[in-house]
Amino acid sequence: MSRGTLFDKVWDLHTVGTLPSGLTQLFIGLHLIHEVTSPQAFAMLRERDLKVLFPERTIATVDHIVPTENQARPFVDSLAEEMIQALEKSCQENDITFYNIGSGNQGIVHVIAPELGLTQPGMTIACGDSHTSSHGAFGAIAFGIGTSQVRDVLASQTLALSKLKVRKIEVNGNLKPGVYAKDVILHIIRTLGVKGGVGYAYEFAGTTFAQMNMEERMTVCNMAIEGGARCGYVNPDQITYNYLQTRDFAPTGADWDQAVTWWESLRSDVDAEYDDVVVFDAGEITPTVTWGITPGQGIGVNQKVPTPEELLEEDRFIAEEAYRYMDLYPGQPIQGTKIDVCFIGSCTNGRISDLREAAKIAQGRKVAEGVKAFVVPGSERVKREAEAEGLDKIFQAAGFEWREPGCSMCLAMNPDKLQGRQISASSSNRNFKGRQGSSSGRTLLMSPAMVATAAIKGEIADVRDLL
Numbered sequence: 001m002s003r004g005t006l007f008d009k010v011w012d013l014h015t016v017g018t019l020p021s022g023l024t025q026l027f028i029g030l031h032l033i034h035e036v037t038s039p040q041a042f043a044m045l046r047e048r049d050l051k052v053l054f055p056e057r058t059i060a061t062v063d064h065i066v067p068t069e070n071q072a073r074p075f076v077d078s079l080a081e082e083m084i085q086a087l088e089k090s091c092q093e094n095d096i097t098f099y100n101i102g103s104g105n106q107g108i109v110h111v112i113a114p115e116l117g118l119t120q121p122g123m124t125i126a127c128g129d130s131h132t133s134s135h136g137a138f139g140a141i142a143f144g145i146g147t148s149q150v151r152d153v154l155a156s157q158t159l160a161l162s163k164l165k166v167r168k169i170e171v172n173g174n175l176k177p178g179v180y181a182k183d184v185i186l187h188i189i190r191t192l193g194v195k196g197g198v199g200y201a202y203e204f205a206g207t208t209f210a211q212m213n214m215e216e217r218m219t220v221c222n223m224a225i226e227g228g229a230r231c232g233y234v235n236p237d238q239i240t241y242n243y244l245q246t247r248d249f250a251p252t253g254a255d256w257d258q259a260v261t262w263w264e265s266l267r268s269d270v271d272a273e274y275d276d277v278v279v280f281d282a283g284e285i286t287p288t289v290t291w292g293i294t295p296g297q298g299i300g301v302n303q304k305v306p307t308p309e310e311l312l313e314e315d316r317f318i319a320e321e322a323y324r325y326m327d328l329y330p331g332q333p334i335q336g337t338k339i340d341v342c343f344i345g346s347c348t349n350g351r352i353s354d355l356r357e358a359a360k361i362a363q364g365r366k367v368a369e370g371v372k373a374f375v376v377p378g379s380e381r382v383k384r385e386a387e388a389e390g391l392d393k394i395f396q397a398a399g400f401e402w403r404e405p406g407c408s409m410c411l412a413m414n415p416d417k418l419q420g421r422q423i424s425a426s427s428s429n430r431n432f433k434g435r436q437g438s439s440s441g442r443t444l445l446m447s448p449a450m451v452a453t454a455a456i457k458g459e460i461a462d463v464r465d466l467l
């Protein structure tokens with residue numbers, strides 16, 4: 001096998017050939033689909049009278065449009081009902097496993113594939129969804145793709161891609177109390193910029209990631225795309241194998257041992273060459289909050305909204321737009337910003353460990369008056385696990401609503417929407433203008449524990465004061 005980075009090795013192992021265009025034809029081991037980006041792809045297949053080539057490598061779920069309160073069918077929203085029916089029909093026609101609502105395994109696509117053990121080291125994974133980078137936490141090369149590429153994968157199980165460069169992002173040292181994986185990735189994006197990763201795969205390395213559990217690694221890889229990188233990954237290690245071993249689709253017996261030997265061989269070699277290396281010190285990272293309209297506009301919770309003079313020239317234009325849209329002024333402390341809505345969930349931070357951290361803050365406290373706070377588990381499994389631990393009771397006693405799994409207010413393609421100029425503290429990954437369902441709504445991104453803190457205080461506050 002070739003030496004080099006995990007990215008190089010996995011890429012080479014999955015290369016079918018070079019296309020006349022010069023692009024690589026890459027075999028895709030696992031194709032995840034959801035209701036938003038698959039209907040047109042299936043329609044294109046039907047037009048050409050094609051069937052899905054590898055239905056056993058295709059897995060479906062429904063996440064974006066599902067209501068998190070009343071899930072009775074038909075859905076109140078007829079468009080949402082149409083979308084779920086289209087997916088049901090396409091899966092049936094093509095023998096594709098569909099983890100539908102009530103199956104026990106439904107949830108956000110990037111939450112369910114890892115928890116089922118479908119996501120494994122050394123795989124190539126594709127999904128018509130930008131946050132597919134999440135699966136890189138397992139040492140997989142996972143790409144978000146567009147609808148025409150979804151068609152290509154359904155029909156051929158391959159993609160035409162150009163190879164990425166690899167940047168090693170090393171973070172070393174221990175995270176301080178109150179600092180979470182979300183803060184690490186917000187810090188990285190704030191430093192390297194939302195376009196800094198264009199053309200790159202990000203390899204997350206160093207002792208900080210080595211100590212993280214799989215859910216923390218998923219949070220980091222999930223947002224690699226927000227830093228412009230097409231995919232992000234962590235080399236597989238014992239923590240990866242321990243997470244995987246008991247999962248439904250993990251290999252067993254002798255196959256397991258063989259798989260581990262293979263996975264180990266895929267790790268980036270110590271003498272691998274990188275196109276770029278950036279090093280961070282974990283001790284310098286503080287609880288981080290975005291103040292603007294891109295995930296790169298982040299600051300420490302004790303910092304002030306930056307003035308144009310404090311910013312690089314290329315960041316000033318978008319900063320001016322952000323001051324106006326967010327109605328925040330340069331030099332204003334971010335702490336004390338009043339909050340209307342608190343959302344805990346999404347494929348970034350809707351896993352069990354996220355809910356546990358938020359519940360620690362909520363326990364024995366009350367949501368501030370006038371604040372709407374709600375918790376949306378990332379999957380049916382996460383919901384069951386949380387309820388078995390009594391987290392739902394902790395949240396409800398504090399005044400949070402406890403919902404059914406789905407993407408919810410991360411992008412509000414369902415009834416969960418901000419209204420008017422409302423401001424939300426959100427554990428999701430995008431703070432774009434109008435992202436959470438109101439064209440003038442405002443979003444501040446932060447860790448789930450920081451969202452819980454904002455809910456209790458009614459304003460942006462420092463989680464470290466409540467630990």
Ligand SMILES: CC(C)[C@H](C(=O)O)[C@@H](O)C(=O)O
Pocket residue numbers: 036037064128129130131144411
């Ligand atoms: C709807 C889907 C295509 C979209 C994505 O690609 O990421 C969504 O999941 C998002 O987070 O904006």
Ligand code: SF4
Pocket residue numbers: 063064108109129131346347348406407410411428429
């Ligand atoms: S939770 Fe948000 S970011 Fe993740 S897939 Fe759903 S809409 Fe996209």
